Amino acid sequence: MDRRGCGGRPKTSELEQREEHILRVAGETFLHFGFEGTTMDAVAEAARISKRTLYARYVDKTALFNAILRDLINRWLIPLDQFQSEQGELKETLLALARYLTTFALTPQSINVNRMIISEAQRRPEFGRLVDEVGRRPAIHAIATILRGRRAELRQINLDTAAEQFMSLAVDRNLRLAYLGIRVNAEQIETWVRASVELFLAGVMRQNPVVAERVGESNSAET
The missing domain is CATH 1.10.357.10 (Tetracycline Repressor, domain 2)
Known part of the structure; x- marks a missing residue:
């Protein structure tokens, strides 16, 4: 049975796609507003995810920017x-x-x-x-x-x-x-x-x- 419809954890491929989506949107946000002008709230809104989801992956925008660089x-x-x-x-x-x-x-x-x-x-x-x-x-x-x-x-x-x-x-x-x-x-x-x-x-x-x-x-x- 597909657990996704029952609130189960996303599959690995889905997690990877979500990560790629977040980094892509975050990268676009940083490029548009600059480092100082970018906020975690703005990234979460642009990526259409909750702030809780974003902060669960990246403790702050410096960590998020580092992840974009590494990618x-x-x-x-x-x-x-x-x-x-x-x-x-x-x-x-x-x-x-x-x-x-x-x-x-x-x-x-x-x-x-x-x-x-x-x-x-x-x-x-x-x-x-x-x-x-x-x-x-x-x-x-x-x-x-x-x-x-x-x-x-x-x-x-x-x-x-x-x-x-x-x-x-x-x-x-x-x-x-x-x-x-x-x-x-x-x-x-x-x-x-x-x-x-x-x-x-x-x-x-x-x-x-x-x-x-x-x-x-x-x-x-x-x-």
Whole structure:
């Protein structure tokens, strides 16, 4: 018998759907009113749930905002496992990764949430620490894992540092423009991503393929 009609507890899938609904509505409320302007009462009303239900899940709006951040970060990180298992050429893997990281980070939701974090940085630095520890650090670790899989192709460098430099080079510039309200289109993203990956590889590869080819041609001519 279906217990839902008899006041039984919701099934797991229903709980997940309810959680997704609350986080989505809460996220929209925060984006509309800002952190200071948002109240738990407003979120409960917008989500059409009781305040008791909301407070049973989140003790206050800081906890609710942290949950929204973690949900956004988790959705950003999940596809990184696929990139880490790629066995193709390093250049193509890095190109695909840079495109993904940039495209997701430039979604309106991501931009608006990060703007809110920046505006609250002085009063609530824990938001920034959460994004760095739960989001950026795992992303950099994933990049470093990709580089370690091609260790034989790379110079003797600190791969964790190289991974962080790749993130700064390939992704951060377009995010900075977006935070300033400067729109970046798909063509500009692609141009920047390709130039960044080529510059990065020129610095980390044992020998630049173009240079190696020219050296080979020179040696052939001498013999």
